[in-house]
Amino acid sequence: MLVLIGVLLVIVGFAIGMNxxxxxxxxxxxxxxxxxxxxxxxxxxxxxxxxxxRSVTVFVIVLPVIGLIERFGLQQQAxxxxxxxxxxxxxxxxxxxxxIRQATAALGLNSxxxxxxxVRPLIFPMAEGAALRRYGTVPGPIKEKIKAHSAATDxxxxxxxxxxxxxxxxxxxxxTFVDATYGLQLDPLHVAVWAIPTAIAALxxxxxxxxxxxxxxxxxxxxxxAADNVEIINAxxxx
Amino acid sequence: MIGVEAVYxxxxxxxxxWALLIxxxxxxxxxxxxxxxxxxxxxxFFYGTWVQSEQAPGWILGIAVIVMVVLASxxxxxxGRARTTTDEERDVSSRRFGNKLFIPALTLPVVTVAxxxxxxxxxxxxxxxxxxxxxxxxxxxxxxxxxxxxxxxxLRPRQVFTPILEGRRILESIGxxxxxPQMLSTLGILFTKAGVGVAVGTxxxxxxxxxxxxxxxxxxxxxxxxxxxxxxxxxxxxxxxTAAIGWPVLVQIFDGNPAAVFAIGMLSGFCGTxxxxxxxxxxLVPSALLEMKDKYGVIKAQVGTGVPMLGVxxxxxxxxxx
Numbered sequence: 001m002l003v004l005i006g007v008l009l010v011i012v013g014f015a016i017g018m019n020x021x022x023x024x025x026x027x028x029x030x031x032x033x034x035x036x037x038x039x040x041x042x043x044x045x046x047x048x049x050x051x052x053x054r055s056v057t058v059f060v061i062v063l064p065v066i067g068l069i070e071r072f073g074l075q076q077q078a079x080x081x082x083x084x085x086x087x088x089x090x091x092x093x094x095x096x097x098x099x100i101r102q103a104t105a106a107l108g109l110n111s112x113x114x115x116x117x118x119v120r121p122l123i124f125p126m127a128e129g130a131a132l133r134r135y136g137t138v139p140g141p142i143k144e145k146i147k148a149h150s151a152a153t154d155x156x157x158x159x160x161x162x163x164x165x166x167x168x169x170x171x172x173x174x175x176t177f178v179d180a181t182y183g184l185q186l187d188p189l190h191v192a193v194w195a196i197p198t199a200i201a202a203l204x205x206x207x208x209x210x211x212x213x214x215x216x217x218x219x220x221x222x223x224x225x226a227a228d229n230v231e232i233i234n235a236x237x238x239x
Numbered sequence: 240m241i242g243v244e245a246v247y248x249x250x251x252x253x254x255x256x257w258a259l260l261i262x263x264x265x266x267x268x269x270x271x272x273x274x275x276x277x278x279x280x281x282x283x284f285f286y287g288t289w290v291q292s293e294q295a296p297g298w299i300l301g302i303a304v305i306v307m308v309v310l311a312s313x314x315x316x317x318x319g320r321a322r323t324t325t326d327e328e329r330d331v332s333s334r335r336f337g338n339k340l341f342i343p344a345l346t347l348p349v350v351t352v353a354x355x356x357x358x359x360x361x362x363x364x365x366x367x368x369x370x371x372x373x374x375x376x377x378x379x380x381x382x383x384x385x386x387x388x389x390x391x392x393x394l395r396p397r398q399v400f401t402p403i404l405e406g407r408r409i410l411e412s413i414g415x416x417x418x419x420p421q422m423l424s425t426l427g428i429l430f431t432k433a434g435v436g437v438a439v440g441t442x443x444x445x446x447x448x449x450x451x452x453x454x455x456x457x458x459x460x461x462x463x464x465x466x467x468x469x470x471x472x473x474x475x476x477x478x479x480x481t482a483a484i485g486w487p488v489l490v491q492i493f494d495g496n497p498a499a500v501f502a503i504g505m506l507s508g509f510c511g512t513x514x515x516x517x518x519x520x521x522x523l524v525p526s527a528l529l530e531m532k533d534k535y536g537v538i539k540a541q542v543g544t545g546v547p548m549l550g551v552x553x554x555x556x557x558x559x560x561x
Contacts (some may be wrong), residue, residue, distance in 0.1 A: 003433045008467050014516055021415055022312045025421045035433025046304045047297030049425025051287035054247050056520045058376050061250055065343055065386035067405025070275040071324050073333025074340045074396045112348045115525040121344055148540035151525035154542055159509045174501045182486055186498055190459040194502035201551045206544045206558050232356050
């Protein structure tokens with residue numbers, strides 16, 4: 001039970017806003033020491049852990065092409081394209097992306113999208129373009145919110161789409177683990193089928209939230225405009 | 240055969256190139272510290288190949304990793320804000336190229352997917368050209384190269400190195416967050432080695448009242464959720480919660496359908512992934528990539544989906560699996 005102190009360190013570290021790299025490193029070392037690992041074993045674990053997890057950093061491979069097209073105005077073009085389509089709102093752009101992301105992930109095509117490949121260069125500028133058409137300007141806090149929801153929609157789409165595909169890591173982990181441990185013979189396809197109800201529910205829940213996002217943005221933009229007007233009036237009064 | 244190690248070497252070479260660019264930038268606010276960080280990261284991508292195949296000791300790489308953490312956490316790593324086009328220039332060039340700008344952006348996913356789908360059929364002298372292990376990563380590497388080539392062809396920047404220069408700009412805006420996902424997966428390994436999983440599993444069995452199906456479903460799903468929040472990853476939580484409750488209680492005592500119990504249990508873990516900073520690659524790297532002020536902004540946007548979906552999963556398991 002003593003090793004749970006390491007988990008506690010992570011929670012406290014994140015809660016007080018320390019640099020996550022430090023939190024993770026320190027709590028890893030503390031946990032390992034409590035668990036009886038020697039310093040050499042701990043260094044070994046940091047090394048092998050890094051080596052075996054290099055795949056999560058492979059996304060940087062797309063930065064050159066994304067950077068190149070950004071330089072020539074991809075985000076501006078994505079924004080302009082969307083602002084011509086008057087029926088599109090931020091929420092509707094994101095719902096469209098949610099559906100595409102979930103459907104492609106369900107077919108095993110996870111790599112079609114991603115935060116570096118699609119969200120930064122295309123989806124966020126489109127969602128922002130829709131807001132720009134609707135409000136004329138997009139104030140900082142609204143922009144921040146659109147960024148957050150663009151990234152969130154990508155995650156929700158992938159998480160609740162990929163498990164419908166039989167050959168995805170989590171399904172294979174389930175079948176190999178329970179087959180080896182409990183002597184079952186689960187068919188990956190049968191496990192994947194049970195991901196469908198949750199996938200539909202996720203589409204409905206997140207889709208509903210995105211529809212409401214438009215109204216929320218309307219309200220917040222109006223509140224910001226009202227606050228600005230008050231400032232202008234006050235400034236005028238004192239001058 | 241092109242395997243995933245080739246992709247790691249490509250990534251390592253990119254990091255080294257970026258480190259050289261930074262080292263050559265006299266106006267950089269933390270020129271040497273930043274160059275050392277990215278250069279070391281690049282070297283680790285090469286050296287990792289031999290650690291992975293157990294031909295080289297892991298502790299050397301471990302020391303390098305700790306050095307990177309120290310560099311990043313003591314302020315020696317800064318964003319050099321590499322020069323790029325201004326908003327006005329981008330506006331002008333986006334009018335000039337119009338929708339042609341989308342072609343390289345779409346080349347990337349189209350080529351990636353095409354290679355994933357075709358890989359099993361491309362072979363030279365009876366040997367597959369692309370390794371069937373981690374095909375997606377290899378495909379992503381080829382896809383992004385194809386994107387760069389198509390981009391250079393359409394946009395014709397003055398320098399052929401422009402993609403590397405612009406890639407550096409985005410990388411530096413991400414900063415130390417780029418290393419975080421790998422550190423977190425190391426933490427997961429250390430947690431497992433030290434026996435955190437067993438301790439959490441024991442706790443879960445202690446709080447479980449006997450004989451109640453809904454309580455058992457709740458403890459399994461909420462346990463998957465909480466454990467994933469702590470570990471940043473549902474994969475680490477699954478074997479432990481399943482050994483503690485999923486198999487002995489839900490399947491053996493209550494006679495649940497194993498496929499449904501395990502699938503929905505895993506998805507309850509995914510709800511936890513949506514709300515935890517420990518899943519840095521999904522939740523913190525994007526906020527860095529989108530240059531957000533609040534690095535927890537993505538998580539805040541996801542809580543409203545992650546928590547209700549946990550409730551949905553509990554209900555689905557209760558009604559569908561028994």
